Amino acid sequence: MxxxxxxxxxxxxxxxxxxxxxxxxxxxxxxxxxxxxxxxxxxxxxxxxxxxxxxxxxxxxxxxxxxxxxxxxxxxxxxxxxxxxxxxxxxxxxxxxxxxxxxxxxxxxxxxxxxxxxxxxxxxxxxxxxxTQPGDQENDRAGARENISRHYDLSNGMFSEFLDPTLTYSAAYFGTADPTAGLGEASYDELNQAQLNKLDAILDAAGVQSGSRVLDIGCGWASLAIRAAQRGAWVTAITIASQQALLAQRRIADAGVSDRVQVALRDYRDQIGEFDAVLSVEMIEAVGERYWPVYFDAIERRLAPGGIAVVQAIVMPHERMLATRNTFTWVQKYIFPGGLIPSVKVIEDITRDHTGLQTEVLRHLGPDYARTLRIWRNRFIDQWPAIADLGFDGTFRRMWEFYLAYSEAGFRTNYLDDVQLRFTRR
Structure with missing residues (x-):
């Protein structure tokens, strides 16, 4: 580089x-x-x-x-x-x-x-x-759409330059003993398979198979929806990022599963119906503390009898979450407006006190996320000329380099973790 x-x-x-x-x-x-x-x-x-x-x-x-x-x-x-x-x-x-x-x-x-x-x-x-956090980043329906759009609608082209071919924007699953080993040699070529490993692990945990009715909350660019449809599932994929939804529909068509996947520009609070599996990957961080009980209540309401929900979430230690939840951080100001990272404890407390769901921690992907972020940053730098041609300047480059490096450091030191959680009715 x-x-x-x-x-x-x-x-x-x-x-x-x-x-x-x-x-x-x-x-x-x-x-x-x-x-x-x-x-x-x-x-x-x-x-x-x-x-x-x-x-x-x-x-x-x-x-x-x-x-x-x-x-x-x-x-x-x-x-x-x-x-x-x-x-x-x-x-x-x-x-x-x-x-x-x-x-x-x-x-x-x-x-x-x-x-x-x-x-x-x-x-x-x-x-x-x-x-302290400004009032204009509230995650009601209108505010959530504005907050999400400021990040995920930046440019489909920009994200396409540094993500793997599945366009999966969350922690990959490398399946090695220590994914942080040899970070300097982390290769873009290994990322695609690691992302597929992660998608399959989520679908397996939720029991998704042919004929399953699946709801994907915060579907991104539809990598999980496509993978589920390839198993024969029927998928409703929802997002509130308009540009993201357009590309997701195109990718679903290109994958030949348009008959099995419906993409909707819809807030999770407005979804109806029952599903055998409800999936949500690294979306809770954008929900906001005030709406965490609403989010898990929505998941429970959408589950059919015997259904399973799987949530992949960035988390931090509970005491650190309590200490920082009312502060206005660099990440909230420049990268994820309205965002707040939960703890596993607060998720367990909310689902116990506000829902009939029981929580099971399936796996920790913190070291895998550190490796994912290193690959993304290397790729972002390598592809910078193409990203600059999309209209982004040198300060934007520094912002994203700092964001990716800052996040990598958090996962390498266990200040942050990434967990896959399974929810079933008690």
Whole structure:
């Protein structure tokens, strides 16, 4: 792979108004520098800032614009670090992979003993620089459609450039003892089979066979619906992303299963009917905490007697979910508006208290997701010239590189996990 980015990136102000440098505040700037010094005391990474190095060594980053970098950190603890990368205020040192650099930071959050980066006196001041979620990202029917469209309707062409041929946008299942081994050699060629493994594992867990009535909630570009139809199932696939639905219909036709799959632009709350299997892959993260009980109630209502539901979900430790659920993160601001990652515990609690469903954890795919994300990022960089031709600029590239690397680091350190869950009626 070749790096096409300039040494010091500068975003186009008109295109990226949120990346305008915040007004300088000497107090916050001093506070941000003090926080860096505290964090770096036992951080196995290096922060090169103003001709000084902080940290214990290891993966290294260089701050190009120290004043702007500190201003961003001082203004918004949740988004400042990522925004500084988008703006070109810092980069990994040459030869340092971005995800490898982010891993030491993610480890602090995943390790119970060290997850608080700052001492308690400093943590008590975090409210000064921590944003809360804006009200305009509410996941009612209208808001959910807007939130989903901002991500999944970006460009079918863009997603097609870096996803595997099935256009599956969720964790693959490599079936190896340690999928994170040899990440540097992770190959795009292995991804297609791993995605098919994942689709088959979901269909097997739900008992999908010829004649099964299947509901796919949040169907993406229809890879799971197509795979189910190829088994002889009858599938209703729903999404609220309009451009995604158009391509899903075309892919279903190309696969020769249009007689078995119906794609509908429909909110999960508005679906009717009974199904032998209800499937939903990495859609719950976009539902929003307020609507989690509604989501699982909808799943239960759609299950025929004896039916099985399978949900694949990104999750985080319960205590971390509770601590961060009201904050406004970089991912919510730039990638998934309105999103919130649940925990396995909260899913178990909701299904116990609000439904008649019982929950079974089938498998954990966190390490598999780390490998999936590395392959996606490598492919995204390799295919950047074609993506740029679709009208995306260098700041968009940095945004997606950071998003994919940031997510990979989360799964590599167990700050995030990905689970397949099976639900049956109690």
């Amino acid at each position: 070749t790096d096409l980015m300039p040494a010091v990136h500068q975003p186009v102000a008109e295109t990226w108004p949120t990346l305008a440098r915040p007004r300088s505040n000497p107090v916050r700037r001093v506070g941000a520098l003090a926080a860096i010094r505290l964090i770096a005391k036992d951080l196995p990474a290096t922060i090169n800032l103003d001709n000084k190095s902080y940290g214990l060594g290891g993966p290294a980053m260089r701050v190009h614009r120290s004043a702007a970098f500190l201003d961003r950190l001082g203004q918004d603890a949740g988004s400042g670090f990522g925004e500084a990368y988008l703006a070109g205020d810092w980069d990994p040192e040459p030869g340092t992979d971005l995800a490898d650099l982010l891993v030491p930071f993610a480890e602090r959050f995943s390790n119970e003993e060290t997850r608080h980066l700052l001492p308690k006196w400093a943590q008590s001041l975090r409210w000064l620089v921590t944003r």
